[in-house]
Amino acid sequence: MWFARLASDRVLRARPCDGPFALTLKRANADRLYCLNRAAEAQNLSRGMTFADARAFCPDLLSQPANLTEDRRFLHVLRRWATRYCPWVGLEGDDGLVLDITGAAHLFGGESAMVADMYQRLKRAGITTRIGLGDTRGAAWALAHFGAGEAAPGQPLAALGRLPVAALRLDDKTTTALQRLGLRRIIDLEKAARAPLARRFGPDLMMRLDQALGRQPEQVTPLAEPPHYGVRMSLPEPIGLFDDVMAGTSRLLEQLCTKLKTNEAGARVLELTLRRVDQEAQTVELRLARPLRDAQRILPLFTRGVGEVESGYGIDQLRLEATQIEPLPVRQLSHVSSGRADQLDDLISRIGTRIGLDNIQRFLPADSHIPERSFLIAAAAYSEPEGPWIPPRPRPQRLFAPEPIAGDGSRPPKHFRWRRMPLTVARATGPERIAPEWWLSDDNWRSGLRDYWRIETQQGRRLWLFYTPQSPGWFVQGEFI
Amino acid sequence: MTSRTTIPLPLRANRVHEACGAGRVGFAVATMALVRRTLWIRESWQGETLNPLGLADFCDPSQLLVAQTKDQTDMLAVAEEALRDGALPLVVLEITRPLNLREGRRLQLAAKAGKSIGLCLIPEGMGSNASETRWLCTPLFDPDDSTLMSWETIKNKSGTNGTWHVRWNAAARRFDVVCPAGKRPGSAGAAL
Known part of the structure; x- marks a missing residue:
């Protein structure tokens, strides 16, 4: 799945415009075009062109500086969305996703139906997409970037053969050299003798060819889901007493702290949401002076916040979430470390619940x-x-x-x-x-x-x-x- | 005016004390010099601030925490919490309205529970009946020295009142009690 205009699509989703639009990025000491929309490409503008030139060619060009971190975040959002098709979704460069749909296609009525569904949904979201479907990761990449389509199973060469050699994920230098040798298409490369090519271009070229044609394996590495620090508890009967709520909070805290401990993290801000029978929800926020994952120490700090909660007809759901996390590596306990600093941190947290931690x-x-x-x-x-x-x-x-x-x-x-x-x-x-x-x-x-x-x-x-x-x-x- | 009793310093632990007069900040700084960690509570609308560079001669400013509260009710709540906890041996409050007996007594109980010292800096005449001692502190002019102060107990629940003149001893980093001026041996106005 290749998002050809990911960065500009992201910006234009928030603020649509009909005319030519480009994102600029400072590279090689000049503002250059980083990503353009279709209207701008129709004006013969291209990526990498300096912004001053582009404005001279196309005076009504709208522009905005590119934000690479936001683009990256947006790609992660898309990756998460793509897990609706299959569980194995990895990132492919800065503007692509790779999905291993083995065993998942039938759920959408076959591969073609699945691809059509992807096209339809992404189009509705306003994202330009090109999808390639192949036996191997290399074949899919080639098809996505150079003429979208599907490779029939078992015959990758039939679909790939007519594509240029650049579709093998080679660097520019190798591509140019191959073209000078007269090897313009993948089929030419396949027919040529391997040994001289390997000697001239190194093992990389043959590896890419083999990966595209399925003679050498290549994995799809799915990204791990970031850990979610939220736990909840639904109660069969509503509760309203202070002690009951604290007991419930204590159980949730223990679960949460176990999770934090596994990931060597500590909570900085905790949010306890108490949902009442009448669907009203009340939130108790706790800001800590130090990242903590010790249930015994956090629980007393909730006393003040929980005491202020209006329980109404009773509370039937408790939800505890650590909204701000900081890394907290496991430390060696020693006989010289004193509990004095901990006591002071707890005091600061407790005072902070009343007058604000910044005060x-x-x-x-x-x-x-x-x-x-x-x-x-x-x-x-x-x-x-x-x-x-x-x-x-x-x-x-x-x-x-x-x-x-x-x-x-x-x-x-x-x-x-x-x-x-x-x-x-x-x-x-x-x-x-x-x-x-x-x-x-x-x-x-x-x-x-x-x-x-x-x-x-x-x-x-x-x-x-x-x-x-x-x-x-x-x-x-x-x-x- | 000299007192034969010894100066009741350091302040009695587990209790809350009061200091008033123009030199009350000096008295608080002297107390901070004796303990390591301090919480200083003030109301955020007050214009005067502590200057850590000025404190550095007397105590370590990195051991000082300042809490800014929006009103005196919050200040008392924070003070009670900190005194009861005992993680900080000294809590200094800048009082702006007189404490009633209930508030003063609650602070005393909190200080007792946490084995810590409380010190209220009060405007003159706003003392609370619950306080253990009340000090009237006034800076004095001295031709030879610029740290001379007079500390006078005007209330003492477990002892007698007295007046002491103190000055900062920079070498020993402590306040020394000196004879009141005019009664010093060798000076022109010395009493017999």
Whole structure:
């Protein structure tokens, strides 16, 4: 199954357009056409052409940058869809699928009927497809890419013979060389003597020929289904008591954790959906501070969420799904590891259920002289403690937004009022000049340079003042203990 | 004003204490210097933030967790949870409205269950009756030093009140109790 215009079909499915359309991709230092629709091909545009040329040929060309990861994802979606025909579905390059329909064709009324069904469904979905059907993977590939059709069983040469040698999945260099030798079609190649060809082109050419004609086996490797971390439980009688729901959750958790353990994964976000008798569903979401797969530790964290659920006439189905998974390899237990870190993680998770996991933060060092930017604030659940902390000069313990005070001149004022308190300066240490980081635009630093002073007042308060020489003014920005 | 009793520090474990006055943050930092891990709970609307670079002289900022809550009810719930758990030996709360007796008592019970210390930083006059000690902390000017503070217990459930002058000893990385200024031997105003 070859999707000739997979990338542009994907984009045009979401936003159809009648005119010429192309996806561009930057290759070899130029934007080049990556995938075109039929209308664009009719204008004599081709893949690999630079986008500037294409626009010159066809001024009304619509374009969009290509998104390769989305294309890949879309191909996986199609692969999953294709398992409706047979269980053995593998990927073939970037734009094809290979299906081993042995023993599955009769379910659709024969091979031709099956292929017709595929064409019909894919056409309805707006995807250009060419399907080749053959005894071997090589034959099917050749037929899909070079003249769709079916090879009669047992006689691959009859269908393949007239196809060009490029249909054997050869590289361009070999193809050109073969054509120069006069071997243009597969039948020519088959009739030629094998030994000289093998000597000249290596074993690869003969291997491809044999694979296409069925003299050498080639497997179809189906992709493994990604593991699904969801379990559910339906109850014959509705339940409504807190303890009953927790007992049910506990059973589901055990199943889920076994599954997680087999795959060496840990859950980051869990979703417990409780369906009531009246078809109403309520969801309890649990975000964890660390990936976990320990049922005993996760269960108490659900207490708060389950306690808030309105059970109504009763709950008759519980469904637990791990919506976010992280790899969690098996670790060697040792006598030195303490349960202290685990206890803290559990505490963070538990607090996180109330105020949100992002609101529990820790400080991380940052490389900047600007006081506000000399540290980062990160969510504790998603960061590790870092150090060391080396203050360049004494820094205040508390920082706040600059508060203007009256004062003039570049020396600190002798007396000033701050927060309605009259203060007298007893000692001033400074200045320490900090220049704004010109490579970042920061509105607070528009006033230019700052001369910081450490002020000790007669009244006891120790403040951090700064003076802005470029637009004169005095401000208080912090307080020392 | 000197007190003959010894300073009741470190703060009694399993209890919740209070600190008020302009130097209350300094008192909290002094307490953090004694324990390793701290949870600092504040309401997110408050403009003032802690500066980890400033704290680095006194304690290790990487051991500090800050929880931002939307109001004081959430703050008390988080504090109770953290105190009861005991994974963090010190929980500091920045209180903005006075606690009633029930709230104060619940914090005490939680601290007892988790064997941890709670410290409420309160605006002046907003103390709760349930607290174990209440400290009035004021920074003092000292011509020789810039870390002098006066710590005064204005409430102590299991001891007497007193006033102590302390200063940061950078070499030993701890707060030292010093004689109040003016009574120091050799100074001009020394009492006999």
